[in-house]
Amino acid sequence: MSAAGPLVWVAVVAIALGTWAFRASFVFLFGYLDEVPPWVDRTLRFIPPAIIAAIILPRLLVVDGSVAIDPANERLVAGAAAFLVAWYTEDMFATIAAGMVVLWVIVFLL
Amino acid sequence: MASSTEARRADALAGLRDGLPVLLGTVPYALVMGVAAASAGLTVPQAAGLSAFVFAGLSQLAAVDLLGQGASVVVVVSTALIINARFAMYSASIAPHLERLGRAWRWLCPFFLIGPVYAVALSAYEDDRPAHYGWYMLGLAVPSWLVWIGGTAVGLVLGAGIPEEWQLGFAVPLVFIAIVTQFIDDLGTVVAAVVAGGVSVGVTGLPFGLGLLVAGVVGILAGAVVERAGAGGEP
Numbered sequence A: 001m002s003a004a005g006p007l008v009w010v011a012v013v014a015i016a017l018g019t020w021a022f023r024a025s026f027v028f029l030f031g032y033l034d035e036v037p038p039w040v041d042r043t044l045r046f047i048p049p050a051i052i053a054a055i056i057l058p059r060l061l062v063v064d065g066s067v068a069i070d071p072a073n074e075r076l077v078a079g080a081a082a083f084l085v086a087w088y089t090e091d092m093f094a095t096i097a098a099g100m101v102v103l104w105v106i107v108f109l110l
Numbered sequence B: 001m002a003s004s005t006e007a008r009r010a011d012a013l014a015g016l017r018d019g020l021p022v023l024l025g026t027v028p029y030a031l032v033m034g035v036a037a038a039s040a041g042l043t044v045p046q047a048a049g050l051s052a053f054v055f056a057g058l059s060q061l062a063a064v065d066l067l068g069q070g071a072s073v074v075v076v077v078s079t080a081l082i083i084n085a086r087f088a089m090y091s092a093s094i095a096p097h098l099e100r101l102g103r104a105w106r107w108l109c110p111f112f113l114i115g116p117v118y119a120v121a122l123s124a125y126e127d128d129r130p131a132h133y134g135w136y137m138l139g140l141a142v143p144s145w146l147v148w149i150g151g152t153a154v155g156l157v158l159g160a161g162i163p164e165e166w167q168l169g170f171a172v173p174l175v176f177i178a179i180v181t182q183f184i185d186d187l188g189t190v191v192a193a194v195v196a197g198g199v200s201v202g203v204t205g206l207p208f209g210l211g212l213l214v215a216g217v218v219g220i221l222a223g224a225v226v227e228r229a230g231a232g233g234e235p
Helices: A005-029 A038-061 A074-089 A092-109 B002-018 B020-039 B044-054 B057-068 B073-084 B087-098 B103-112 B115-126 B133-161 B168-183 B187-202 B207-231
Strands: none
Touching: A005 B044, A005 B057, A005 B073, A005 B087, A005 B103, A038 A074, A038 B057, A038 B073, A038 B087, A038 B168, A038 B187, A038 B207, A074 A092, A074 B168, A092 B020, A092 B168, B002 B020, B002 B115, B002 B133, B020 B044, B020 B057, B020 B115, B020 B133, B020 B168, B044 B057, B044 B133, B057 B073, B057 B168, B057 B207, B073 B207, B087 B103, B087 B115, B103 B133, B115 B133, B168 B187, B187 B207
């Protein structure tokens, strides 16, 4: 399911330029605009939690095209365990380790 | 001339030292990035190029995920750029400190503004610690950037060699789970996450990978509405 090579590079270049433009934006705007308008600031704040949750949940809840909210869904159980670890430790390595170990225990041992 | 080289080295070393925690945190993230690229079918140059030129983990993981699903390039790029729009906030707060630098530095330094680099640099600049802000930034960010690129390549090769039943690709949502908790800090952000997550499960059938964009936008609006309602009479 490899994406066509040239299209991947088109995406890489477009994302790279756009991302740099956001990062450099106020370095060039400075003087015209001293700070982010408050409403922009408030809206930007919601982007990461919304997009990230939208990436996570289908991967935990959707099994073979349908929603599975039950203990037999090993990804949901492992994801929930990882969320608890993330919440209390705020440590990426511990979160990944907890989630993968729980998944492997369920898949290989239970 | 000699003293100026000394000063540059001192600034770069100070940046390197302050950046060590950032560097360590980059390692597992970069490996997962590579694993994700492997499962999406990217080549080593494509994955390493993405890491080298974009240097923004969240957007890269989302882009690779969408590419693997065969999403259209327009959707891939739009989604990644919406995720990275938040860098404008970093830009706004660090820009006044970069004013003193020459043009080439002012073009270069913002490239490295990932969240942790931004936080470390801002605190050093606010204390006016480095003699040269540019060399400090390079010392702080370039090692993490190199580890990010190298880790992506290593992760891709490892990921491609590990059997399917180990489900290494599951590390991708786990990284997102680790990160999402950092962005959830009040009712508005909780609502944004819960609504976007709920909608995304309902729209997985949408073509071109549009589901993520639709769910994200609905979640962002929901968070904004809740915050507005909660703010009540505040100006």
